Amino acid sequence: MPRSDFRRDRDESRMRLSAQTSSVGRMSSQPAIEAEDLVKHFGDTHAVDGVSFTVPEGSVLGMLGPNGAGKTTTVRMMTTLTKPTSGTARVAGHDVVKEPAAVRSSMGLTGQAATVDELLTGRENIRLIGSLYGLPSAYIRSYGDELLERFSLTEAADRTAKTYSGGMRRRLDLAVSLVATPPVLFLDEPTTGLDPRSRVELWDVLRGLVKDGTTLLLTTQYLEEADQLADRIVVIDHGKVIAEGTPLELKEQSGKAALVVTVSHADQLQTAAGLMRDLVDEIHVDESARQITAPAEGLRDVHRVATAFESSEIVLDDLGLKRPSLDDVFLHLTGHRAEPTTEEEATA
Template identity: 75%
Template sequence: MTSTPAIEADNLVKHFDDKVAVDGVSFSVPEGTVLGLLGPNGAGKTTTVRMMTTLSRPTSGTARVAGHDVLEDPRAVRRSMGLTGQAATVDELLTGRENIRLIGGLYGLSPTYIKRASDDLLERFSLADAGDRIVKTYSGGMRRRLDLAVSLVAIPPVLFLDEPTTGLDPRSRVELWDVLRGLVREGTTLLLTTQYLEEADQLADQIVVIDRGQVIEQGTAFELKNRSGQSAVVVTVSEAADLPRAEALLRQVVDEVHIDQGARQLTAPADGLRAMTRIAGIFDDSDIDLDDLGLKRPSLDDVFLRLTGHRAEEPTDQTEEVAS
C-alpha cells in the first residue's frame, strides 16, 4: 500500500506579466525523504517554492502539502510546514532564544512547550552557548542554524529549504547537512532547492532538475549520472615519456583515447568495472609504471551540462520574480 505523498506539485505555472517564471512543473515527494530541486539562479526554483508554501498564487495548476491543497486550504498547508528562505529572517535585535519563543507564540503554542522547545532546539543546533546573545552578533552559519531552528518550533512534518547553505563557508555547510540528515531520520520530509551539485548529491533521495521554469530531468543522483554518459578509465603514468606506449596499450581495448600531457593522464571511455579490469590487466603485464588507475563516473555537473548546455552555478538570462 502506498501512502499519500508529503509534497506534490501538479502542473504548476506562474506568469509575471508576459514572463513565464514556472511552466508546468510537476513532481511528488514521499514522506520522510528529500527532494532536491536543482537548477541555476533564475530557473524558477524559488517561485515554485513560494507557490507551494502559499506565498504566491499559481497562475494555473496546484500543489498539496501533507495532503492539503494550497489553493483550497492554505491555512492547513501553513500549519503543516516550515519554511527557511534564502536569507535568514530572524530578528537581529532579539536573542536566539527570544526568536524561537516569538515564533512559538505566533503559532499559539503553550508557554511551557515553547520554553522546553527553545532549550531543545538551541542544543540541537549547537547554539546553546549563544542562545542568550543578540542575533546581530552571530556568524552567518549561526544565523542559518537559528533560522532552521525557528522553522521547526511547531514540529512541522514538511520543511521547505530554499538554498539554505548559500553564503556559508564549507565547514558550516557540512554541519548544516548533518542537521538535515538528522531531521530526515526522524521522519521529516524535505524539499531542498539548491544550485550546488554536491549538496543535491549528498542530501537528495530524488533530484528534479529545473531550467527556465521547466522540469528537464528527474531521478536519483545515480540514475541521472548514468543517463548523462559513459564512464571513463583514467590512467596516470609515472613518467611522461611512457604516454605513447600507454596509449598503444589502451587502444588494444578502446578506440578513443584522450591524452593530457601535463597531467601524464590518458582517459578512455569504458563501460564500467569490467573494462577497467581488462585495462588494469594489460598494464599489469607491461613494464609501464602507473601512479594511478581509476574509474571516473559521470558527475551531476556532467548531467547538468548535458541537459542545459551550461553549468549549474551559471545564471540563466531569465530573472526569477518573487512577487506574488
C-alpha cells in the same frame, strides 16, 4: 550522548504521539508534497512554466537548477507566499490556494537568506515564532532550549543573532522553523554562502530530520548537495523540469563510467596512449593533465588495463573508474554548468 538516552527519548516521544498515529497512518497514502503543472508568470516572464513533482512522505526531493531557473518561485508557491498563475499544489494534502492556512500549519520554511531577526537573541527568535504559532509559552521555553541545544546554540542563545556566524544563523533559522515541528520542511538553498564545514554540519542536521520522518524539499545550486541528501532529484531550468530521477538514474542517463589513467611522466603519455589503444575502442588524451580517458564497462576493463600497465615500463599516478558527477549530468542535459561561477557567488 549515550545511545540508550536517545532511544528512551524516542520511545517517550512515540508514547506522546500515540493518539496521533492513526491520522499519520492515513496520511501516508498520499504524497506529502505534490505539484501539478505549476505555472507562474510575472508579466511576460515565465518564471515557472509547468512544473510537476511529488514527494512521498518522509523522503527528500532535491530541486536542482541554476540561478533564475524558477526554484525559489516554485517554493514560494508551495509555501503560499505567492499564488500560482495556474496549476495546483498540495502540501500534506492541503491545496495551497484553497487552504493556505492549513498548508502554513503543516510546513516550515527556511528562506534563501537566513531570515532570523538580527536584533533578537537566538532564544527570542524562537520565542517570537513559537508565540505566533500560538504554542504555550512554557512549551516554547522548554522545547526552544532543547532545539538550541540540538543545534549547538545554547552558549549563544542569549546573544543577538547579529553576532552569529553564517553557519550559526542557518542553524538558528532551522531551529526556528522547527519550533512547531512541521511534518514538511521547505529549504530554499539552505547552505548558500556557508563554508564547507558548516555545510556538512547542516547536512547532518537535515539527515537527522529526515531519519525521523520529516519530508524535505530543498532547492540547491550545488550538485553535491542534491547528491548527498536527496532521494529524488528534479532538475529545473528556465522554469521547466528537464529531468527527474534518483541521483544514480540521472548519472546513468548522461553516459557510462569512464576509465581514467594518469601517467607520472609526461614523456610516457604517448606510449601509454598506444598501449591503451590496443585494449579499448576509443581514448581521449589530455596532455596538460597527463590523463587518458576511455569509456569503460566496469571493473573488468579496469583489471585488463591495470594488468597491461603492470607489465610495462610506464609509471602511473592513478588508475581508476570515474562515474559521471551530477555536474556532468547537468552539462549533458542543459549544455551549461549548474554551479555558480566564483564571481556570481561573490556578488550573491
